[in-house]
Amino acid sequence: MTVLLDDFVVRALVAGIAVALVAGPLGCFIVWRRMAFFGATMSHAALLGVSLAFLLNINMTLGIIGASAVTAATLLSLTRLHVLPTDALLGLLAHAALALGLVAISFQDTLRVDLMGLLFGDILSVSRGDLGWILGGGAAALGVLALIWRPLLSATVHEELAIVEGVRVRLTHAAFVLVMAVVVAIAMKIVGLLLIISMLLIPPAVARRFAPTPEIMAAIAALVGVLSVIGGIEASLAWDTPAGPSIVTAATILFIVSLPLSGALWRALFSRNEKAHHHHDH
Amino acid sequence: MNMTTLAATDPAVLIDARGLTKRYGGQAALDAVDLTLRRGELTTLIGPNGAGKTTLVRLLLGLEQPSAGTVRTAEGLRIGYVPQRIHVDDALPITVRRFLALGGAPREAITEALREVGAAHVMHKPLQTISGGEMRRALLARALLRNPDLLVLDEPTAGVDLNGQAELYALINAVRREKNCAVLLISHDLHVVMAATDHVLCLNHHVCCSGSPDAVSEHPEYLALFGPKAAQTHAVYTHHHDHTHTVAGDVVPLQKDQP
Numbered sequence: 001m002t003v004l005l006d007d008f009v010v011r012a013l014v015a016g017i018a019v020a021l022v023a024g025p026l027g028c029f030i031v032w033r034r035m036a037f038f039g040a041t042m043s044h045a046a047l048l049g050v051s052l053a054f055l056l057n058i059n060m061t062l063g064i065i066g067a068s069a070v071t072a073a074t075l076l077s078l079t080r081l082h083v084l085p086t087d088a089l090l091g092l093l094a095h096a097a098l099a100l101g102l103v104a105i106s107f108q109d110t111l112r113v114d115l116m117g118l119l120f121g122d123i124l125s126v127s128r129g130d131l132g133w134i135l136g137g138g139a140a141a142l143g144v145l146a147l148i149w150r151p152l153l154s155a156t157v158h159e160e161l162a163i164v165e166g167v168r169v170r171l172t173h174a175a176f177v178l179v180m181a182v183v184v185a186i187a188m189k190i191v192g193l194l195l196i197i198s199m200l201l202i203p204p205a206v207a208r209r210f211a212p213t214p215e216i217m218a219a220i221a222a223l224v225g226v227l228s229v230i231g232g233i234e235a236s237l238a239w240d241t242p243a244g245p246s247i248v249t250a251a252t253i254l255f256i257v258s259l260p261l262s263g264a265l266w267r268a269l270f271s272r273n274e275k276a277h278h279h280h281d282h
Numbered sequence: 283m284n285m286t287t288l289a290a291t292d293p294a295v296l297i298d299a300r301g302l303t304k305r306y307g308g309q310a311a312l313d314a315v316d317l318t319l320r321r322g323e324l325t326t327l328i329g330p331n332g333a334g335k336t337t338l339v340r341l342l343l344g345l346e347q348p349s350a351g352t353v354r355t356a357e358g359l360r361i362g363y364v365p366q367r368i369h370v371d372d373a374l375p376i377t378v379r380r381f382l383a384l385g386g387a388p389r390e391a392i393t394e395a396l397r398e399v400g401a402a403h404v405m406h407k408p409l410q411t412i413s414g415g416e417m418r419r420a421l422l423a424r425a426l427l428r429n430p431d432l433l434v435l436d437e438p439t440a441g442v443d444l445n446g447q448a449e450l451y452a453l454i455n456a457v458r459r460e461k462n463c464a465v466l467l468i469s470h471d472l473h474v475v476m477a478a479t480d481h482v483l484c485l486n487h488h489v490c491c492s493g494s495p496d497a498v499s500e501h502p503e504y505l506a507l508f509g510p511k512a513a514q515t516h517a518v519y520t521h522h523h524d525h526t527h528t529v530a531g532d533v534v535p536l537q538k539d540q541p
Contacts, residue, residue, distance in 0.1 A: 031373045032373055033371075165363075165386070204373070211375045213380065216375075
């Protein structure tokens with residue numbers, strides 16, 4: 001196994017699959033809670049985390065987690081103050097954070113940064129050290145998500161009902177946002193900060209119409225993510241295309257293919273239900 | 283936190299609120315409201331739109347903290363809550379049964395509760411596809427699964443047609459009798475709810491008047507808020523409140539359990 005990891009393609013596959021496995025289930029909650037733009041804003045702010053990490057000379061992944069979490073906290077408190085409509089606020093913060101990050105990075109003249117790698121990912125250059133962070137962070141994120149699954153689902157369906165029934169909603173939300181920050185940080189190496197949100201949104205979008213329960217939707221989303229990673233990396237090697245965008249393109253193709261498929265599935269289910277109804281009538 | 287536990291002086295008292303005040307930016311949404319909820323009693327909260335009815339309920343449920351005043355609750359009080367609105371995104375695949383399971387109830391109890399509220403037929407349907415009346419019943423079932431001492435319903439018939447409204451109120455009344463729980467109801471359907479109510483609280487930021495339906499319906503502040511027509515409607519119903527009608531029009535005697 002460790003010998004296998006000497007191969008950069010194997011490292012890329014392992015890292016990509018690890019991220020996809022947690023991005024699918026997390027992405028489901030982002031879709032259900034209508035937090036797509038929130039997630040995009042958090043990932044844009046990741047660039048600030050990168051420059052912060054260089055400035056303070058700390059680990060880049062930790063810098064990104066910190067910056068994303070702080071951005072999320074700022075967002076949540078600004079939303080409560082009703083300064084601006086939420087979508088406008090998110091748009092403002094996302095691009096302000098991105099611009100600020102780009103400016104801050106440009107000051108790092110002693111350490112030239114691979115900007116394209118940060119924006120669009122550099123999965124084929126994943127090192128053993130990166131892999132450690134990705135596997136550790138991914139496992140931790142998935143573990144916390146499993147732990148808060150039921151209270152988070154309950155709060156997603158109806159927050160106040162959940163509170164009255166004793167769910168500790170604030171704590172659950174805080175944990176959820178922290179999981180998002182971790183996933184943003186580990187997914188950045190794979191697809192880059194501009195494309196992270198597509199790793200979170202497209203797999204659940206494919207999974208939705210095939211899934212009868214939240215858990216099955218999460219599982220299908222994880223599978224779709226894994227298939228996208230494998231397809232994208234293979235395509236990138238075959239045609240020398242950039243790996244991150246190739247992964248997202250592979251996911252998009254799966255989404256397009258799934259549309260008529262799911263339509264057919266629904267028609268089949270629907271006609272079966274009709275028949276069942278007729279049997280009940282008599 | 284202004285929530286404290288009630289001393290066990292009167293075991294029938296479930297919630298005792300004193301001087302509840304809630305201000306939003308200097309504006310008092312609620313001003314010094316007193317309210318006591320007792321086991322077995324149905325209390326109806328009436329008042330014009332924006333009178334602070336929902337705010338009062340949110341304070342009692344602990345969803346918001348009062349600016350002043352106290353809410354004391356009986357120890358271990360279990361509340362079943364039926365919110366006014368629920369919107370679940372289409373992207374979330376969830377059946378009615380799973381929705382009820384989110385409250386932590388076992389499978390058999392869920393089936394039983396749905397049967398009890400007359401919604402067993404929607405058990406396996408996606409939550410987003412059931413009608414407004416079926417949703418109300420599903421919400422009521424989820425509240426009942428908590429085996430509540432107190433049932434709080436925020437406009438339980440909003441978006442339900444007239445027949446459905448009468449059925450829902452009959453159901454709520456039956457539940458109260460069977461479980462001997464307290465019920466707190468926010469309602470606009472004055473003439474329907476007044477007949478079955480033990481205690482009415484007429485709210486317009488402050489408590490305009492409170493007491494038995496008869497006393498409240500003759501109170502000058504009530505008449506000023508709802509007009510003499512409301513009082514007449516109520517009077518017609520009180521004369522007939524020894525029976526009720528099913529949807530088909532059959533007469534059903536009302537069991538009297540009021541003091």
